[in-house]
Amino acid sequence: MRRIEALQHINELTAELPLVVTCAATSRELASVENRDNHFYVLDAMGLVGSITTGLALAARDSALPKVVGLEGDGSLLMNPNVLPTGGFIAPEKLFIILLDNQVYGSTASIPTYADRVDLGSLAGAAGWTVGLADDEASLRSEYARLLTTAGPTFLHVKIEVGNAADIPKLLVDPVTLTNRFQAWFTARLEQGAEVPE
Numbered sequence: 001m002r003r004i005e006a007l008q009h010i011n012e013l014t015a016e017l018p019l020v021v022t023c024a025a026t027s028r029e030l031a032s033v034e035n036r037d038n039h040f041y042v043l044d045a046m047g048l049v050g051s052i053t054t055g056l057a058l059a060a061r062d063s064a065l066p067k068v069v070g071l072e073g074d075g076s077l078l079m080n081p082n083v084l085p086t087g088g089f090i091a092p093e094k095l096f097i098i099l100l101d102n103q104v105y106g107s108t109a110s111i112p113t114y115a116d117r118v119d120l121g122s123l124a125g126a127a128g129w130t131v132g133l134a135d136d137e138a139s140l141r142s143e144y145a146r147l148l149t150t151a152g153p154t155f156l157h158v159k160i161e162v163g164n165a166a167d168i169p170k171l172l173v174d175p176v177t178l179t180n181r182f183q184a185w186f187t188a189r190l191e192q193g194a195e196v197p198e
C-alpha cells in the first residue's frame, strides 16, 4: 500500500474528526487528496504530532467526539518517542495515533530509520496502548473501526511502501492560518458534538 492510498482511506474515515498531521510528504499528500478545516498540518514541527494530539484528546474529554486522531510517520515518532509512555501513563480516553510506517525518512532521500529493527507498535503496546496492525487497505479500515471505538489510547500501525506520490505541490500555507482554521473548526466541533463516521 502506498502512502497516498492509505491517506485516501484515512481522509474519508476521519471526515468528522480532528486530524493532526505530521510534516512534509504526509501533509502534502493528504492536502492533495483533500485540504479540510479538520486537518491540522504540523508543518516543520517534526515529532510533535503525538504531543499535540494528546493535549487535544484531553481537551475533548467531555465532548461527543469519539477520538482525536494524530497521523504520524516512523521517523517523526522516533524523534519524540516519549509520546508513547506519556500517552500510556496519562491514558486519555480519546487519544488515537495512526502510524504510517515505511521504515525510512520519506522526505529526505529515504534514509532508513530505526523502524526496521525497532517495532514501534510493540513499543506502544508495552506503554499501555491498544495496538492494531494494518498492511493493506482492508485491514486499515477494519482495524481503524475497531480502535475508533476502543476507549483509552489506541495505536494503528500501518505498514506502507517506500516512496512518495509524484507531482505533489508543496504545502506553502502560513502555519498561523492553518492553526486559526483548525482552532475554529475544533472549537465548534467540541460544542456541537460529532457523529462517528461509518
Ligand SMILES: [Mg+2]
Pocket: 073, 074, 075, 100, 101, 102, 103, 104, 105, 106
Ligand atoms: Mg517514514
